[in-house]
Amino acid sequence: MNRPDGSTPGVLGGFSDLVVVVLATAALLLGGSVLTGPPRIVLGFVFVFFLPGYALTAALYPAVEQDRQSTFTQRLRTAPTATEWLVYAVGLSIVVTPLAVLVVNFLPVPIVESTALGAVSAVTVAGALVAIVRRARVPPDRRTFVPYGRVTERLGADLQGTPPVAAVVVACCLVAAGVAGATLATQPPGERYTEFYLLTEADEQPGTFVADDYPSELGPDGQVRLHVGLTNQEHETVTYTVVVEANSVVRRNESTAVAVATGNEVDRFQTTVPHNETWRREHVVSPEVRSENVRLTYLLYRGEPPENPTMDNAYRSVHIWLDTTE
Amino acid sequence: MSNRQFDLLTAGLALAGGFAVLALSVILFQTPPADGFEFSVYRGYPLYFWVIAIGGLLCGQAVIVRHALGDESTSPSWRPGFVVIATVQALLFLLPYFRGYVSYDRADVLTHVGFIKNIQQMGLIPPTDIYPNIHLLTLTLSYATGVEPLRIINTVSVVIPVFSLVAWYALVARLFDRRPALLTLPFAAVLIGGSAYTNPSPYAMSTQLVPFVLYLFVRMLQTRTLASKFALALTVVSVVIYHPLTTLFLIVGLVIYGGVHVVRRAGLLAGTTAEEHGLTGTKVTTQLAFGVLVGWYFQFTPILNKTGQVVRRLLTRSEGQSQFESYTATVSETSPALVDIVVVALADYGITAVFLVLGGLYVLKLLADVWRGRGDELRTFEIAFAVAFVFFSMLSVLFLLFDLVVGWGRVLTFVRFFGVLLVGLLFHQLYQRAGARGIVTGLLVISLASVAAFGTTDLYHSPMKATASHQVTESDVDGATWVLDHRDRYTPHVDQGIELYRFGDMYYGTNKSEPRQRVQPQTPLPPRRFGYANNSTLGASYEEEHYLVVTERGREFYPEMYPTYRNSWRFYPSDYERLERDGNVLRLYDNGPFDFYLVRAAA
Numbered sequence: 001m002n003r004p005d006g007s008t009p010g011v012l013g014g015f016s017d018l019v020v021v022v023l024a025t026a027a028l029l030l031g032g033s034v035l036t037g038p039p040r041i042v043l044g045f046v047f048v049f050f051l052p053g054y055a056l057t058a059a060l061y062p063a064v065e066q067d068r069q070s071t072f073t074q075r076l077r078t079a080p081t082a083t084e085w086l087v088y089a090v091g092l093s094i095v096v097t098p099l100a101v102l103v104v105n106f107l108p109v110p111i112v113e114s115t116a117l118g119a120v121s122a123v124t125v126a127g128a129l130v131a132i133v134r135r136a137r138v139p140p141d142r143r144t145f146v147p148y149g150r151v152t153e154r155l156g157a158d159l160q161g162t163p164p165v166a167a168v169v170v171a172c173c174l175v176a177a178g179v180a181g182a183t184l185a186t187q188p189p190g191e192r193y194t195e196f197y198l199l200t201e202a203d204e205q206p207g208t209f210v211a212d213d214y215p216s217e218l219g220p221d222g223q224v225r226l227h228v229g230l231t232n233q234e235h236e237t238v239t240y241t242v243v244v245e246a247n248s249v250v251r252r253n254e255s256t257a258v259a260v261a262t263g264n265e266v267d268r269f270q271t272t273v274p275h276n277e278t279w280r281r282e283h284v285v286s287p288e289v290r291s292e293n294v295r296l297t298y299l300l301y302r303g304e305p306p307e308n309p310t311m312d313n314a315y316r317s318v319h320i321w322l323d324t325t326e
Numbered sequence: 327m328s329n330r331q332f333d334l335l336t337a338g339l340a341l342a343g344g345f346a347v348l349a350l351s352v353i354l355f356q357t358p359p360a361d362g363f364e365f366s367v368y369r370g371y372p373l374y375f376w377v378i379a380i381g382g383l384l385c386g387q388a389v390i391v392r393h394a395l396g397d398e399s400t401s402p403s404w405r406p407g408f409v410v411i412a413t414v415q416a417l418l419f420l421l422p423y424f425r426g427y428v429s430y431d432r433a434d435v436l437t438h439v440g441f442i443k444n445i446q447q448m449g450l451i452p453p454t455d456i457y458p459n460i461h462l463l464t465l466t467l468s469y470a471t472g473v474e475p476l477r478i479i480n481t482v483s484v485v486i487p488v489f490s491l492v493a494w495y496a497l498v499a500r501l502f503d504r505r506p507a508l509l510t511l512p513f514a515a516v517l518i519g520g521s522a523y524t525n526p527s528p529y530a531m532s533t534q535l536v537p538f539v540l541y542l543f544v545r546m547l548q549t550r551t552l553a554s555k556f557a558l559a560l561t562v563v564s565v566v567i568y569h570p571l572t573t574l575f576l577i578v579g580l581v582i583y584g585g586v587h588v589v590r591r592a593g594l595l596a597g598t599t600a601e602e603h604g605l606t607g608t609k610v611t612t613q614l615a616f617g618v619l620v621g622w623y624f625q626f627t628p629i630l631n632k633t634g635q636v637v638r639r640l641l642t643r644s645e646g647q648s649q650f651e652s653y654t655a656t657v658s659e660t661s662p663a664l665v666d667i668v669v670v671a672l673a674d675y676g677i678t679a680v681f682l683v684l685g686g687l688y689v690l691k692l693l694a695d696v697w698r699g700r701g702d703e704l705r706t707f708e709i710a711f712a713v714a715f716v717f718f719s720m721l722s723v724l725f726l727l728f729d730l731v732v733g734w735g736r737v738l739t740f741v742r743f744f745g746v747l748l749v750g751l752l753f754h755q756l757y758q759r760a761g762a763r764g765i766v767t768g769l770l771v772i773s774l775a776s777v778a779a780f781g782t783t784d785l786y787h788s789p790m791k792a793t794a795s796h797q798v799t800e801s802d803v804d805g806a807t808w809v810l811d812h813r814d815r816y817t818p819h820v821d822q823g824i825e826l827y828r829f830g831d832m833y834y835g836t837n838k839s840e841p842r843q844r845v846q847p848q849t850p851l852p853p854r855r856f857g858y859a860n861n862s863t864l865g866a867s868y869e870e871e872h873y874l875v876v877t878e879r880g881r882e883f884y885p886e887m888y889p890t891y892r893n894s895w896r897f898y899p900s901d902y903e904r905l906e907r908d909g910n911v912l913r914l915y916d917n918g919p920f921d922f923y924l925v926r927a928a929a
Contacts, residue, residue, distance in 0.1 A: 060556060084496055087489075092561070094535065095560055098460070098466070102459070102462060109450075110445075111450055166403055170409060172347050173410065173413040175348060175351070177351075177413070179355050187426060190425070191659075193800075194917065209801075211813055219735065318913050
């Protein structure tokens with residue numbers, strides 16, 4: 001951070017940046033639960049990836065160099081340039097943030113949101129306080145500060161230059177960043193699907209549904225009990241139709257099944273389910289077809305099913321195999 | 327071409343770069359997110375998107391190079407070029423979010439989310455979490471933003487790589503004078519980290535901190551201030567806990583620097599400059615890094631076991647298959663066409679090859695200078711970088727030929743890092759000495775274009791690199807969690823297109839609090855053709871009931887990855903159709919891309 005010779009810090013005696021750091025830290029720590037959405041996300045990134053490192057850098061470097069040097073002749077320069085400040089701020093944040101929370105691990109308190117954010121805030125505020133103290137001891141003409149006036153001057157000079165290539169390029173990048181941000185913020189969901197499944201009720205734990213102990217034959221009452229369920233992840237309310245079929249295998253020879261017969265519908269039912277909701281019901285079925293290999297198939301359709309429901313034209317399908325011979 | 331014409335050309339390139347960035351953002355805005363799993367993010371956008379991205383990088387590089395070859399008054403400044411490069415790359419790093427992925431890099435990253443979950447559940451770092459820094463960073467970010475760790479973790483692999491670009495700039499500005507710095511920057515700032523940029527796991531992210539560590543180290547040597555020493559010490563301690571291998575490689579780099587310094591002071595390769603003081607700073611940094619490394623990691627039994635494993639494998643050549651053996655086995659099994667081998671090699675290792683060639687040229691030039699008695703013109707840093715480059719190049723060959731627990735790709739990262747620090751010096755000296763400026767410029771342009779192109783193809787896993795995308799989909803997550811919630815934990819499972827245990831880590835945490843949460847890791851694939859070549863039912867392949875998980879990534883793997891190698895496919899589309907007619911296979915869950923079956927053992 002450089003200053004023109006003879007200029008004065010200005011705002012808050014050259015401590016305005018540290019005040020902002022402390023206020024931003026407090027804003028997230030105290031008001032984080034109130035803030036939501038993009039503002040919280042942006043503040044959160046700044047809190048983790050910038051503020052702690054900035055405060056530490058300010059504590060380490062309270063004074064500026066007396067003379068300006070160009071970017072590439074700065075080897076003996078002790079105080080960081082503006083770009084080096086940015087590198088320090090982000091780099092030390094990446095370094096220090098996990099270390100601060102690691103310290104909490106060794107204290108008799110759990111790592112939870114309050115303690116993790118508190119630890120990082122403590123580092124930030126401590127760094128800012130040390131920076132204030134160290135900076136106050138530096139003569140005003142050598143004190144580090146944010147040169148708001150100089151930044152404005154340089155921007156103005158760039159804009160007045162002919163051609164203002166740098167300004168146009170930076171403007172393009174800023175607009176691109178804005179478009180990208182808007183894209184991410186307004187992006188529609190990509191995946192839309194429905195989960196469809198069969199479960200049984202655990203004998204040992206009634207009310208618990210498991211993917212196990214599926215019936216392989218009819219029960220003593222000639223019935224089969226299953227629980228059919230679906231979860232709507234379509235991002236809209238959908239009316240579903242479930243068609244239940246019991247079809248036997250068509251065999252070419254004793255061992256090879258070439259196809260399963262279709263069209264033997266045993267039941268159908270409808271339900272309307274909002275997005276992100278689950279629907280489940282017990283289904284008791286008594287298939288009439290008698291065969292060693294009967295496929296009890298549940299076909300799911302969005303809206304009304306076609307005239308000839310099959311696995312090929314179903315939206316989703318699940319099935320079990322039964323021996324329905326006596 | 328006159329200076330005025332050059333300035334106009336440079337201005338045109340800068341503006342072209344700016345408009346390229348704008349065009350990319352518009353394409354991203356107009357392109358809807360992925361509606362499911364996609365084998366390659368490169369197919370998610372039209373070809374011209376990638377051409378514009380590479381073109382934008384090239385324009386930025388050209389602006390910087392133009393400034394390097396001109397003087398300080400050259401207009402426009404080189405800075406717009408750097409801004410274009412950084413912005414293009416930031417957009418590329420954000421692609422998983424633009425595509426709507428749940429997360430990217432599905433293996434290790436899901437397990438790391440599991441570690442984070444354990445910290446949330448237990449309120450402390452579990453004993454098995456040996457390098458927790460990335461977990462603590464991501465968890466803190468999750469708390470600060472209010473976004474769950476699974477959804478926020480990939481932003482870490484945007485922020486840290488972009489920071490890494492700026493750190494490279496700070497490093498080269500400290501190390502070199504104007505011209506070699508500006509000849510190094512277009513290489514250092516463009517995608518040399520490869521797929522590590524998009525992998526938010528400890529090793530990958532810790533390597534992105536290497537330029538920052540080197541920058542602090544150089545700064546410390548040059549300024550000798552307490553502030554720079556403190557910053558370096560803090561960073562070294564943190565990097566140790568980010569990952570041990572990165573620390574080990576950094577220690578090697580420091581030892582090499584110290585060794586070169588000692589050799590020079592002993593009168594060999596004579597010559598020091600005013601900035602090269604004693605070795606105290608180097609010694610202390612090395613001791614600190616080594617001390618923290620040993621103190622932190624050797625309390626963990628897995629580290630001791632792995633260290634022993636590496637030593638045994640080096641000495642006895644027993645166990646495991648090296649990467650070289652794995653490559654040759656694949657080639658001999660599948661007999662791929664030469665063009666396919668070349669495409670995969672370039673996509674995966676093209677950028678490394680560029681730095682191996684250019685770095686190797688610089689090393690040869692340096693040896694020639696030393697032979698001719700011009701070693702005193704060389705700075706200690708330059709010699710140290712060259713030695714480190716050669717060392718890591720040789721080490722990578724060792725990791726390629728022996729199974730040393732970690733792949734050679736991890737060593738190649740450091741080959742590129744030290745190689746890039748030699749490239750600018752190479753071109754600077756070629757421009758100073760060579761009469762054929764045109765040839766040097768041609769070589770420079772080809773090198774920059776290669777880095778931009780190969781860096782872009784290396785960024786994401788894709789069939790170009792003979793791997794499927796590492797995208798995690800919503801249907802994967804929902805399907806896997808349904809299975810984990812409802813399965814019988816005593817029934818074994820086989821997976822295709824998914825590693826269920828990784829989702830188990832993500833869902834339950836890596837430390838399982840109940841036996842039912844344990845998921846069998848690394849299960850075998852289902853039998854080839856589901857056993858249908860020899861049996862009428864999949865059930866004949868098992869002696870007990872098995873669960874079978876098949877995802878779209880599994881079903882489409884062979885047609886998408888190896889369309890012209892049908893004879894080598896393990897499964898055909900007809901095999902999946904036959905599952906639906908198999909009297910021992912119950913289909914219990916279907917969400918479209920994710921299917922879950924129960925296979926009854928045939929009597």
